[in-house]
Amino acid sequence: MKQLVKGGRVIDPSQNLDSMQDVLITDGLISAMGPDLPTDDVDELYQLSPNHWVTPGLIDVHVHLRDPGRLDKETIQSGTEAAIVGGFTAVACMPNTQPTLDNLSTLQYVNYTAKNTARIPVYPVVAATKNIAGQELSEIAELKSHGAVAVSDDGHCLMDSRLMRLALSYCQMLEVPFVCHAEDMDLSGKGCMNEGYYSTLLGLAGIPNVSESVIVGRDIQLSRLTGGHVHFAHISTRQSVALIREAKAEGLPITAETAPHYIALTDAALTNYDPDFKMNPPLRSEQDRLALIEALKDGTIDAIATDHAPHTPDEKALPFDQCPNGVIGLETSLGVVLSTLYHTKLLTPLQIIARMSTGPAQCMRLPGGTLKVGSPADITVIQPELKWVVDVTQLKSKSRNTPFKGKTLQGRAVKVFSKGKELLLDNAAVLEPVTLTKEAVTIS
Amino acid sequence: MSTLSSLPTAPTWTKHHLIDAASLTVDEIQQVMAEAQTFSEILQRPVNKVPILRGKVIVNLFYENSTRTRTSFELAGQSLSADTINFGVSTSSVKKGETLIDTAETLLAMGIDAVVIRHASSGACHQLAQYFGDRVCVVNAGDGYHEHPTQALLDLFSLLQKMDSVAGKKITIVGDILHSRVARSNIHVLSKLGAEVHVVGPSTLLPVDIGKLGCIVHTQIEPALEDADVVMCLRLQLERQQSGLIPSTAEYTQLFGVNRYRLETYAKPGVVLMHPGPMNRGIEITSDIADDPRYSVITHQVANGVSVRMAVLHLVLGIHNLKGDAFNETVG
Numbered sequence: 001m002k003q004l005v006k007g008g009r010v011i012d013p014s015q016n017l018d019s020m021q022d023v024l025i026t027d028g029l030i031s032a033m034g035p036d037l038p039t040d041d042v043d044e045l046y047q048l049s050p051n052h053w054v055t056p057g058l059i060d061v062h063v064h065l066r067d068p069g070r071l072d073k074e075t076i077q078s079g080t081e082a083a084i085v086g087g088f089t090a091v092a093c094m095p096n097t098q099p100t101l102d103n104l105s106t107l108q109y110v111n112y113t114a115k116n117t118a119r120i121p122v123y124p125v126v127a128a129t130k131n132i133a134g135q136e137l138s139e140i141a142e143l144k145s146h147g148a149v150a151v152s153d154d155g156h157c158l159m160d161s162r163l164m165r166l167a168l169s170y171c172q173m174l175e176v177p178f179v180c181h182a183e184d185m186d187l188s189g190k191g192c193m194n195e196g197y198y199s200t201l202l203g204l205a206g207i208p209n210v211s212e213s214v215i216v217g218r219d220i221q222l223s224r225l226t227g228g229h230v231h232f233a234h235i236s237t238r239q240s241v242a243l244i245r246e247a248k249a250e251g252l253p254i255t256a257e258t259a260p261h262y263i264a265l266t267d268a269a270l271t272n273y274d275p276d277f278k279m280n281p282p283l284r285s286e287q288d289r290l291a292l293i294e295a296l297k298d299g300t301i302d303a304i305a306t307d308h309a310p311h312t313p314d315e316k317a318l319p320f321d322q323c324p325n326g327v328i329g330l331e332t333s334l335g336v337v338l339s340t341l342y343h344t345k346l347l348t349p350l351q352i353i354a355r356m357s358t359g360p361a362q363c364m365r366l367p368g369g370t371l372k373v374g375s376p377a378d379i380t381v382i383q384p385e386l387k388w389v390v391d392v393t394q395l396k397s398k399s400r401n402t403p404f405k406g407k408t409l410q411g412r413a414v415k416v417f418s419k420g421k422e423l424l425l426d427n428a429a430v431l432e433p434v435t436l437t438k439e440a441v442t443i444s
Numbered sequence: 445m446s447t448l449s450s451l452p453t454a455p456t457w458t459k460h461h462l463i464d465a466a467s468l469t470v471d472e473i474q475q476v477m478a479e480a481q482t483f484s485e486i487l488q489r490p491v492n493k494v495p496i497l498r499g500k501v502i503v504n505l506f507y508e509n510s511t512r513t514r515t516s517f518e519l520a521g522q523s524l525s526a527d528t529i530n531f532g533v534s535t536s537s538v539k540k541g542e543t544l545i546d547t548a549e550t551l552l553a554m555g556i557d558a559v560v561i562r563h564a565s566s567g568a569c570h571q572l573a574q575y576f577g578d579r580v581c582v583v584n585a586g587d588g589y590h591e592h593p594t595q596a597l598l599d600l601f602s603l604l605q606k607m608d609s610v611a612g613k614k615i616t617i618v619g620d621i622l623h624s625r626v627a628r629s630n631i632h633v634l635s636k637l638g639a640e641v642h643v644v645g646p647s648t649l650l651p652v653d654i655g656k657l658g659c660i661v662h663t664q665i666e667p668a669l670e671d672a673d674v675v676m677c678l679r680l681q682l683e684r685q686q687s688g689l690i691p692s693t694a695e696y697t698q699l700f701g702v703n704r705y706r707l708e709t710y711a712k713p714g715v716v717l718m719h720p721g722p723m724n725r726g727i728e729i730t731s732d733i734a735d736d737p738r739y740s741v742i743t744h745q746v747a748n749g750v751s752v753r754m755a756v757l758h759l760v761l762g763i764h765n766l767k768g769d770a771f772n773e774t775v776g
Contacts (some may be wrong), residue, residue: 196652197653203628
């Protein structure tokens with residue numbers, strides 16, 4: 001079986017490549033790349049236009065699939081379908097499910113369900129401590145041997161510094177990244193938005209920037225002590241960025257991600273008390289937003305991850321200070337990133353794809369993030385100019401809690417291949433009447 | 445009914461809801477003052493009830509305990525001949541887990557005209573107003589630490605009984621600014637009218653960037669009180685000590701308590717002393733000045749609450765009334 005993706009602009013940060021190339025897929029693997037590859041012998045031809053980007057499949061290393069436990073919010077199936085629409089060819093799911101993903105049987109449930117219902121790989125991140133209670137470590141070695149790619153108490157911060165030291169030491173031994181939800185829970189207190197002018201104006205309790213950065217500082221020091229790899233999840237402040245930049249310069253095993261909403265929005269967006277703008281960490285100030293963009297540019301932040309956090313409309317209908325934290329992001333991530341960073345010329349296409357594919361793969365030591373010959377053909381085809389409106393009724397996710405509802409975004413994935421298998425994108429087909437054509441050429 | 449003819453017959457008021465003072469224009473504030481003046485005169489009469497909201501149903505939806513504000517709104521509604529209903533949280537299905545929107549839906553189905561809401565969550569009032577749109581008027585009687593606009597309006601009204609204008613006056617708000625919706629609403633209203641608003645309190649009870657709301661911030665009482673025309677004390681909730689924000693109420697009183705010595709030494713002679721109530725006598729304010737009619741307008745604030753709330757209810761519900769019925773009948 002040979003497939004040829006022809007005529008697009010190939011953007012592959014793993015090879016520092018940004019040029020017009022054809023990509024040949026043979027039996028699910030990338031078998032050749034070059035300008036003007038011959039079409040004879042090809043079973044399926046995907047003729048693209050020069051303004052299509054052909055990139056390594058996008059990878060989201062931070063999603064909450066709510067499965068097991070809250071299937072009314074999301075399932076492994078609905079969440080991965082949302083991921084495919086968003087252009088992702090792999091996701092890493094967080095362990096704060098019900099029951100907590102901290103034991104072998106729950107991990108086997110996740111693996112089994114993913115195998116049977118998901119069309120893309122689901123990489124489980126397991127709880128660092130049993131029941132995310134911050135008391136005792138989970139059986140990380142056993143969980144790793146059954147597919148866990150990282151550990152995290154995401155949603156909570158491991159406040160016990162001694163236990164954090166032990167966890168990092170143990171993770172170093174097992175070569176497992178520790179995904180750190182950096183938040184001093186005491187400093188955050190009852191805060192439900194960024195502390196600043198807007199929290200004062202709105203009369204909502206604030207979460208100060210230092211709530212994040214004191215833990216980032218602590219865990220950088222513990223990483224230096226133990227050699228453990230800390231991956232900082234959903235970084236939101238300029239102070240954290242400065243600390244991470246310094247730690248990386250020192251050569252410490254530190255990686256970091258931020259989320260699309262932190263680079264597109266600030267706390268000024270909260271003036272209507274819309275619960276779909278509530279997440280943790282909260283939307284920060286413009287200064288923080290700009291620092292995050294700078295960090296994405298220079299690689300201080302390795303990855304953009306959505307922190308996709310589905311919640312039911314009923315829960316989000318509670319008053320702002322009472323409703324749960326979190327927004328969904330899988331289907332809007334690429335559009336938001338391209339609108340915010342590409343169409344504004346802040347980042348180059350290579351930098352953007354590095355943060356959405358190659359970088360995330362490296363953070364979590366996952367396969368993928370490359371179009372090198374011999375790699376599995378996980379490919380995302382992007383139409384960066386395509387304008388589309390976020391219609392929440394059309395989302396594949398079971399939930400609707402997005403701050404980008406009704407917004408016009410520019411840029412969207414129009415085709416996704418997972419190991420050469422074409423995953424259909426009905427939404428894109430509707431939105432994309434002519435530019436993408438596919439002709440199957442059958443050689444008799 | 446002759447006095448009513450002094451009411452603006454074609455009000456320029458366009459708001460269906462009174463959610464915050466931040467979005468009020470100077471013109472709107474002055475309209476409330478003008479109407480409140482008329483109503484306060486009416487309230488002096490032997491028959492102190494006017495029929496302009498006859499047939500209107502106003503629901504007091506109070507999720508937090510309140511005696512004075514709720515009673516004040518109730519009296520205001522009744523003085524306008526509206527039917528006022530208290531929807532107490534402890535006696536309703538809210539206790540059984542009904543959400544705010546469920547309650548709103550129920551009230552809407554019952555065909556009510558206005559809701560006066562107090563809620564512990566900042567923004568609850570926004571949420572309710574967004575749900576109702578122009579179908580039901582919403583008046584904020586205090587939401588979390590956000591705003592309490594009718595309190596600020598009645599404070600202004602009380603001040604205007606003592607002075608022609610607040611423009612250029614130094615008005616100092618003393619106490620727990622962080623948890624005070626009264627302070628926020630007052631900063632908005634008073635600064636819009638040209639007053640120089642100062643706030644003072646312990647640094648742990650001053651919200652970040654409060655100065656950007658339009659006030660000057662102090663952490664020492666003396667400069668804050670110096671040459672003040674008005675001093676407004678806030679209630680110090682006793683649980684602030686338990687949550688570690690202040691070491692003790694005694695130390696608070698020592699540093700920020702308003703007493704006769706401080707008032708007479710630093711503030712202008714004839715300074716106006718205010719408190720939104722209920723007072724912790726001996727903590728944020730001493731009884732001798734709270735009860736001294738040369739300074740204190742605290743009881744006037746309570747009395748003025750009714751006329752200002754009548755004005756607000758009349759203005760927001762007046763939009764619905766413009767098509768005819770009670771308002772025009774009465775004025776005509």
